[in-house]
Amino acid sequence: MIIGYVLLSWLPNARESFIGVWLGKLVEPYLTPFRRIIPPIGGMLDISPIVAIFALQFVAYGIIAVIGFFV
Secondary structure (H helix, E strand, O other): OHHHHHHHOOOOOHHHOHHHHHHHHHHHHHHHHHHHHOOOEOOOEOOHHHHHHHHHHHHHHHHHHHHHHHO
């Protein structure tokens, strides 16, 4: 969902579409803390979605490791 939301930012007015608004409601609450910590590079390039995806993968691998430990 995060990747789809980022891809929509490349298309003019795509975030104002039904899908863009729907994805925004799902993704923005997760991205907001990362955007507070990581400012855009050069004022335009927002790398917070990349960091958010890495954080999500880190948590997922941690959960898998914990489950594997108990199995």
